[in-house]
Amino acid sequence: KAGVTQTPRYLIKTRGQQVTLSCSPISGHRSVSWYQQTPGQGLQFLFEYFSETQRNKGNFPGRFSGRQFSNSRSEMNVSTLELGDSALYLCASSLAASGRTDEQFFGPGTRLTVL
Amino acid sequence: GENVEQHPSTLSVQEGDSAVIKCTYSDSASNYFPWYKQELGKGPQLIIDIRSNVGEKKDQRIAVTLNKTAKHFSLHITETQPEDSAVYFCAATRTRSGGGADGLTFGKGTHLIIQP
Numbered sequence: 001k002a003g004v005t006q007t008p009r010y011l012i013k014t015r016g017q018q019v020t021l022s023c024s025p026i027s028g029h030r031s032v033s034w035y036q037q038t039p040g041q042g043l044q045f046l047f048e049y050f051s052e053t054q055r056n057k058g059n060f061p062g063r064f065s066g067r068q069f070s071n072s073r074s075e076m077n078v079s080t081l082e083l084g085d086s087a088l089y090l091c092a093s094s095l096a097a098s099g100r101t102d103e104q105f106f107g108p109g110t111r112l113t114v115l
Numbered sequence: 116g117e118n119v120e121q122h123p124s125t126l127s128v129q130e131g132d133s134a135v136i137k138c139t140y141s142d143s144a145s146n147y148f149p150w151y152k153q154e155l156g157k158g159p160q161l162i163i164d165i166r167s168n169v170g171e172k173k174d175q176r177i178a179v180t181l182n183k184t185a186k187h188f189s190l191h192i193t194e195t196q197p198e199d200s201a202v203y204f205c206a207a208t209r210t211r212s213g214g215g216a217d218g219l220t221f222g223k224g225t226h227l228i229i230q231p
Contacts, residue, residue, distance in 0.1 A: 004158075033218060043159070043204065045218025055215050090158055092219075101147040101166075101208060101216040106158035 001027055004093050004107035012113045018079040021110045025072050025093030031055075032074040033104060034066060037088040049074050050096055078112075086114045117142040119207050121222025129230050134195055136225045138205035139187040145207040147216065148181060148188050153202045153224075162203075163190070192227075200229045 005024045013019050025032050033056075034046040045058035049068035066076040072093075078085055088111050092104040118141040128134045140148075146167035151159035165172045165179045165188065172179050176195075181188040192199055206219040 031215060035219075042223050043206075043219075043221040045220070048215065048218060050215060055213075056211070056218055058218050096215060101210045103149065103161055103164060104219065105161060106151070108156075108158045 004091055004105055006089075006091050006107040006110050008110060009108065010111045010113075012115060013081050014115050015081055015083060017081050018077060019081060019112060020075055020077045021089055021091075021112075023074045023076075023091030023093075023107060025074070025091075026105060029093035029095050029105075030072055031094045031096035031102070032068055032072065033092045033094070034074070034076050035090045035092065035106075036060070037090055037109070038086075043090070046076065081114045083114050085112065087112060117145060117207055117209075117217070117220040119205060119220050119222045121205050121225060123225060124223065125226045125228070127228040127230055128195055130195055130197060132195055134192045134199070134227055136190045136203055136205070136227070137187060138189070138207075138222050139185075140207040140220075141186065142207070142209065143183075143186065144209045146210055147208050148179070149206050149219070150179060150190050151204045151206065153204065159204060195227075195229050197229050197231060200227060202226050 007022045031050045033048040048056040052068045063079045068074045088109040090109045092106045094102040094104045121138045149164035153159045178191040202224045205222045208216045
């Protein structure tokens with residue numbers, strides 16, 4: 001099976017702009033989670049989508065949003081970019097079988113640089 | 116919310132020796148504990164996980180132990196090889212009553228260096 005794919009792999013934006021990142025989960029996986037990785041804060045949970053609905057959310061401002069499509073692909077959007085948004089954005093997919101916590105498999109990430 | 120502490124931040128061992136990385140968690144409701152390996156320029160790779168109904172799990176050279184009473188879990192790598200050099204992250208989460216689980220809470224990572 002193909003792994004989790006993320007596009008684009010690298011992005012450079014300027015402050016105030018907005019950005020959209022894309023994630024395609026492993027075939028058959030129904031849940032997609034997004035994480036932000038920075039040297040200072042480490043890996044932090046942004047949100048999780050399941051069946052096109054946000055099921056869970058971390059402690060990030062409303063500038064960070066996402067959505068999931070009927071084929072389980074997901075996008076996340078960051079509006080009004082700030083310098084501190086520079087990070088590696090990681091997508092993880094899981095099977096989302098009911099009644100248990102499933103393994104999460106990560107993609108390679110999108111490296112976002114805000115100038 | 117959950118808080119995960121990971122030690123040490125850097126670990127250097129001779130090739131062939133064992134390496135141990137330790138994590139503690141704060142939320143007694145956490146019931147799933149994965150370990151990830153991240154190489155430069157790549158996303159985290161799941162290497163082993165353990166659930167709260169199990170005390171130990173082994174997969175070839177890698178093992179994980181869980182002490183629920185003390186709220187800590189450890190990764191053990193035996194017969195280390197150069198390709199084991201990477202950053203290792205522990206994480207914790209709990210199953211939600213409405214389905215799924217909380218997002219993973221990660222430790223800060225351990226940079227494992229295998230000296231030839």
